[in-house]
Amino acid sequence: MCGIVGLHLRDPELYPRLGRLLETMLCQVAERGPDSAGVAVYGDHRRCPAGHAAVSVLLPAAGTALDDARARVTADIRAVLPGGPTPLVTAAGATTVIAAPVGVDTLVDAVRRSVPGALVVGSGLDLTVYKDVGGPRSLAATYDLANAQGWQGLAHTRMATESAVVPEGCHPFSVGPDQCLVHNGSFANHATIRRELEAEGVRFDSDNDSEVGARFVAAQLAQGADLDKALRLLCERFDGFYTLLVTSDDGFAVVRDAIACKPAIIAETVAWVAMASEFRALADLPGIDDARIYEPEPERVYAWRR
Amino acid sequence: MAPVAAEVAGAAGTVTFDLATTTVRALNSELHAPTATSYEVLHPQGAHAVAAGVYAPLTIDVRGHAGYYCAGMNDGATITVHGNVGTGVAENMMSGLVRVRGDASQSAGATGHGGLLVIEGSASMRCGISMKGIDIVVGGDIGPMSAFMAQAGRLVVCGDAGDGLGDSIYEARVYVRGAAGALGADCVEKELRPEHVAELAQLLAAAGLEPTGEYAPERFRRYGSARRLYHFAAHNSGAY
Numbered sequence: 001m002c003g004i005v006g007l008h009l010r011d012p013e014l015y016p017r018l019g020r021l022l023e024t025m026l027c028q029v030a031e032r033g034p035d036s037a038g039v040a041v042y043g044d045h046r047r048c049p050a051g052h053a054a055v056s057v058l059l060p061a062a063g064t065a066l067d068d069a070r071a072r073v074t075a076d077i078r079a080v081l082p083g084g085p086t087p088l089v090t091a092a093g094a095t096t097v098i099a100a101p102v103g104v105d106t107l108v109d110a111v112r113r114s115v116p117g118a119l120v121v122g123s124g125l126d127l128t129v130y131k132d133v134g135g136p137r138s139l140a141a142t143y144d145l146a147n148a149q150g151w152q153g154l155a156h157t158r159m160a161t162e163s164a165v166v167p168e169g170c171h172p173f174s175v176g177p178d179q180c181l182v183h184n185g186s187f188a189n190h191a192t193i194r195r196e197l198e199a200e201g202v203r204f205d206s207d208n209d210s211e212v213g214a215r216f217v218a219a220q221l222a223q224g225a226d227l228d229k230a231l232r233l234l235c236e237r238f239d240g241f242y243t244l245l246v247t248s249d250d251g252f253a254v255v256r257d258a259i260a261c262k263p264a265i266i267a268e269t270v271a272w273v274a275m276a277s278e279f280r281a282l283a284d285l286p287g288i289d290d291a292r293i294y295e296p297e298p299e300r301v302y303a304w305r306r
Numbered sequence: 307m308a309p310v311a312a313e314v315a316g317a318a319g320t321v322t323f324d325l326a327t328t329t330v331r332a333l334n335s336e337l338h339a340p341t342a343t344s345y346e347v348l349h350p351q352g353a354h355a356v357a358a359g360v361y362a363p364l365t366i367d368v369r370g371h372a373g374y375y376c377a378g379m380n381d382g383a384t385i386t387v388h389g390n391v392g393t394g395v396a397e398n399m400m401s402g403l404v405r406v407r408g409d410a411s412q413s414a415g416a417t418g419h420g421g422l423l424v425i426e427g428s429a430s431m432r433c434g435i436s437m438k439g440i441d442i443v444v445g446g447d448i449g450p451m452s453a454f455m456a457q458a459g460r461l462v463v464c465g466d467a468g469d470g471l472g473d474s475i476y477e478a479r480v481y482v483r484g485a486a487g488a489l490g491a492d493c494v495e496k497e498l499r500p501e502h503v504a505e506l507a508q509l510l511a512a513a514g515l516e517p518t519g520e521y522a523p524e525r526f527r528r529y530g531s532a533r534r535l536y537h538f539a540a541h542n543s544g545a546y
Contacts, residue, residue, distance in 0.1 A: 028352075259451075260412075260431055260450075261412075263392075263393060263411070263412070265411070278352060278373060278374070278392060279352035279371055279373060279390065279392055279411075280351055280352025280353060280354075280373050281352075282352070283351040283352045283371065284351070293390065293409070294409075295411060295412075295430045295431075295449075297449070297450070297468075298431070298450060
């Protein structure tokens, strides 16, 4: 099944309310995916202050060992960062978000060198990603989603079909800077495309079919495509069931497969664009009564830019 | 027993359920053992299964947008949704009238055996999939793959129909006033004969549309099965 929600704010006055709105949306699709929940927030300065890059990671530890690992991260990262700035380290469920006033590549490199075994699940100048296994409602509280601010966010509740229920199998998949993909459905030919991408040198972090979609989109974006073109290419190449919500540092896009049996509904007002698996996730958005509400058509890309 | 969270309003005897303060389960339990004949449902907020499984001649008004399977399995009730509905409105309806004042999501009227489903707005994909005798009148458009494997009943579309209309259709009759996209396998346009004009006028009138002028039956085209797909052909016996 799985549930998807996303919110792209046009009205800056709503930025302080992003987390609260997103939490309400997420909880409405909790039953669609009770085994995990992941969130991506663009512009959450609590965890990624202005002028910082942020890297969201899953550390190779759990329980009290995770607390110990987090405690060591600050010093370990500072030791390898040029100029030695003190990173901001915050926890969100199984995820640890590390922010520092350096470039994205510099910070990712510092994390990889100083924290062996850390899995990077998100990176960018504006993006923070939180993922863990468990009930979506309690995870929203664990992430303190209600107090998140920002201009764009998305969330996913997972009912695993193609790979294990572990934090690294949770959506969103963020495999390029400030990029995110969430997926409801299952790709049929993901193993074939995975082999092709691997032959081109692309590395994978999980066995999840959705990660293949994210890697494919990231490869297209890296070659200069915009979200619209990347998703049209995905429709040509991927077989199976999918409703996808894909975001970038300035974009928000939705696409469904040719059969479109995985649900999706879009609502738009002058203040925001929202997408969800079901209307009930949109029902409490401010101004919903005057929104233009419609379902995306099969194999048509719907894209918005900031 | 009177429902806890419901209020009986005046002489009209309409019982009101506010889903902001009570559950769909409480609503449906009352509707399955009704103590009144008229009900109003407030704040559905996209909840699933609103007024599903009603089998009494009740009048039910849902004020707002409903979620999946609204009025599913309806048998005899008159249910009006003053808003949009999610997937599978009036799925497997047996009899009665379901009216949606807004738009409907996928699979509206799926597998319905009888009754009339009116969607004043548009319906998305797979409208009337596997319909088995239900009548559906849509004021706007219907999405792709509608009337897939439709067996019996009538589907009337005042707007356009998406691609794949009537794929693998049996004996349901489809009427479209606007443009039909690519027809599905074994679906063909057929002649609109006087008996079809007559049944179309009846269906439009039943839906509340005056069957004259812009809604004149002659403005519709009829689609149905070419009957090449579902009859066994003796010369194919070697293939089995």
